[in-house]
Amino acid sequence: MSECRERTTGSAVRSARGGELDSVTQAFVTHRNLLFTVAYEMLGSAADAEDVLQETWLRWVGVDLGSVRDQRAFLVRIATRKALDRLRTLSRRRESYVGPWLPEPLLTAPDVAEDVELAESVSMAMLLVLETLAPTERAVFVLREVFDFGYDEIAQVVDKSPAAVRQVAHRARAHVAARRPRATVSPADNRAAIRAFQQAVETGDLQNLLDLLAPDVVYLGDGGGAKRATLHPVLGADNVAALLGIGLTRLGADASVEPVQINGWPGLVVRRNGEIDSVVAMRIEDGLITGFYYVRNPAKLAWSRRPC
Known part of the structure; x- marks a missing residue:
């Protein structure tokens, strides 16, 4: 998940330092991937995570490195606090969002899928689970369960005592455990579902796809008010099947699909007239599809055009 950040934040950092990687810049570059992933898992948005990195950099360049004992922990503290500030603002905006809100899909490189724990933590399903946590709970869960930070380190980030952080972590862990996928996701099962969807788009034959729908499947479409999408979740195999039949018919002959890695797992980019x-x-x-996530909001598709 590093290439995009090399092209964006990395170029800004080099330009700010006249093209030289001094000790301040080198420390930031070394931990940039970690900072981006923490911010993305906190916010569910690559664009907002990138903004957090820029804000973290601006704060970092003013720090006296001689006073910093652990550069990684210090940078994560800055980035997490910036992400928490942004998350509280975004939470208010999402209350007025048109239709279901879905995380911004991130086109990821194959090496992310090879790290099963990381792939699960950035999956669309997990990011939706994390959306149900309060901001501080989300920060504690991400830092503790995904990145294995110590309670003392997290306490400094969220301005709580280590004992309080332990309680928050326990509460968040139980909350996530009750809502996360019930079984380990198989990449082979994902690929089979993706192939079935691709075949449905290319041939109009939905049967293989419909055979994979779980009885309690949930469909979420995110158009953000800018593109046509369902305004409410669609529940149940029969309802989702009917919706898919209508939707695929509307795509028309000018549609094409490309298998990609989305948030660490197989996914598809759908194009119309090449766009x-x-x-x-x-x-x-x-082996069955229990969640179907269809992101159409143009504002959320920019990071799907370049691998990270």
Whole structure:
């Protein structure tokens, strides 16, 4: 997940330092991938995570390195606090969002999928689970459960005592455990579902796709008010099947699909007349599709055009 940040934040950092990587810049570059991933898991948005990195950099250049004992922990503290500030603002905006809100899909490189724990933590399904946590709970969960930070370190980030952080971590862990996928996701199952969807788009034959729908499948479409999408979740295999039949018919002969890695798992980019129309990700449990995530909001598709 590093290439995009090398092209964006990295270029800004080099330009700010006249093209030289001094000790301040080198420390930031060394931990940039970690900072981006923490911010993305906190916010569910690559664009907002990139903004957090820029804000972290601006704060970091004013720090006296001689007073910093652990540069990694210090940088994570800055980035997490910036992300928390932004998350509280975004939470208020999402209350008035048109239709279901989905995380901004991130086109990821194959090496992310090879790290099963990281792939699960950035999956669309997990990011939606994290959305149900309060901001501080989300920060504690991400730092503790995903990146294995110590309670003392996290306490400094969220301005709580280590004992309080332990309680927050326990509460967040239980909350996530009750809502996360019930079984380990198989990459093979994901690929089978993606192939079935691709075949449905290319041939109009939906049967293989419909055979993979779980009875309690949930469909979420995110158009953000800018593109046509369902305004409410669609529940149940029959309802989702009917919706897919209508939607695929509307795509028309000018549609094409490209298998990609979305948030660490197989997904699809759907194009119309060569332009990205939407990104499709799925949640698979026991070989069946239990979650169908269809992102059409143009504002969320920019990071789907370049691998990270």
